Amino acid sequence: MPSITEEVSIGDLGSLQTLPESFTWKLTGADSVLSPSSETVEESIPLIDLSDPDVTTLLGNACKTWGAFQIANHGISQKLLDDIESLSKTFFDMPSEKKLEAASSDKGVSGYGEPRISLFFKKKMWSEGFTIADGSYRNHFLSLWPHDFTKYCGIIEEYEGEMEKLASRLLCCILGSLGVTVDDIEWAYKAKNSGSKVGRRAIRLNHYPVCPEPERAIGLAAHTDSTILTILHQSNMGGLQVFREECGWVTVEPVPGALVVNIGDLFHILSNGKIPSVIHRARVNHNRSRISIAYLWGGPAGDVEIRPISKIVGPVGPSLYRPITWNEYLRIKYQVFDKALDAIRVVNPTN
Numbered sequence: 001m002p003s004i005t006e007e008v009s010i011g012d013l014g015s016l017q018t019l020p021e022s023f024t025w026k027l028t029g030a031d032s033v034l035s036p037s038s039e040t041v042e043e044s045i046p047l048i049d050l051s052d053p054d055v056t057t058l059l060g061n062a063c064k065t066w067g068a069f070q071i072a073n074h075g076i077s078q079k080l081l082d083d084i085e086s087l088s089k090t091f092f093d094m095p096s097e098k099k100l101e102a103a104s105s106d107k108g109v110s111g112y113g114e115p116r117i118s119l120f121f122k123k124k125m126w127s128e129g130f131t132i133a134d135g136s137y138r139n140h141f142l143s144l145w146p147h148d149f150t151k152y153c154g155i156i157e158e159y160e161g162e163m164e165k166l167a168s169r170l171l172c173c174i175l176g177s178l179g180v181t182v183d184d185i186e187w188a189y190k191a192k193n194s195g196s197k198v199g200r201r202a203i204r205l206n207h208y209p210v211c212p213e214p215e216r217a218i219g220l221a222a223h224t225d226s227t228i229l230t231i232l233h234q235s236n237m238g239g240l241q242v243f244r245e246e247c248g249w250v251t252v253e254p255v256p257g258a259l260v261v262n263i264g265d266l267f268h269i270l271s272n273g274k275i276p277s278v279i280h281r282a283r284v285n286h287n288r289s290r291i292s293i294a295y296l297w298g299g300p301a302g303d304v305e306i307r308p309i310s311k312i313v314g315p316v317g318p319s320l321y322r323p324i325t326w327n328e329y330l331r332i333k334y335q336v337f338d339k340a341l342d343a344i345r346v347v348n349p350t351n
């Protein structure tokens, strides 16, 4: 059999019959997934109906136990979810050269390319993505789809607007479970009252092509999101797994119409570690490709400092994380990756 050159373009992964060496991961026992027969723990993240009268308690418990949950009755129309999924599919189905025309620049995050966390790993991940972090997607869309430009930009704008509302609603409820409100976060309170956006946000379209040897490959390596929270629309194809200390990796089975919510590092900081960010990853499979759309709801722009909410820390409890701007946190994250929260942790917290 001819050996596969290591010059693999991520835009062509789905056509490969053999797993190239640069994509092989050594997955160990710790990487195995909780067997569905385990009786000791709840088997996966809870599905929460947002119209449930007990929603605050349910969300609070899910956040503390799992750092992730699925939501039903979230108010996002199925049409919008289908539209953004088919937009993503149209993009990823394009020839590699076409996708590369939308490649992100060296400096920027917006555009087409490998997962941003790739730089922390020697091996490559079996996925490609398109990040929408600013208005530059409009230029890409115009050259990719001159005829459908308005329609596709409309889908992105509507998705951003709807997700922002949903994310704010989730933030209120989860804070409520800790006995505080958005008004207890100074910058969020100011943003709310001035009618500006609470945090910066991005949409990441992810594509995981079919893989010849899924057990030796990884779609997206283990990470936490640098967000307040992330709302993930996964197509009806599973692949997302969350990590829980007590039971290892747990698969999040897709529930039709439901969305997945992951707690990110910023919520971890705001809650002084009471609502920890969740480690998660994406696996791949050999018979169907998978698309996921992540709405990443991040921190405030500029020199605004974020810190644990004083009402949560309380008059006696020490604040575990030092004040930091969101830009600085992201810089640290892209230097030390999974040690970023430790890097801003106060060594000897005093009251």
Ligand SMILES: O=C(O)CCC(=O)C(=O)O
Binding pocket: 204, 206, 220, 225, 232, 234, 239, 240, 241, 280, 281, 282, 291, 292, 294
């Ligand atoms: O595709 C998935 O299931 C996970 C995506 C993800 O974690 C991300 O985009 O940060």
Ligand SMILES: [Fe+2]
Binding pocket: 223, 224, 225, 230, 280
């Ligand atoms: Fe993620």
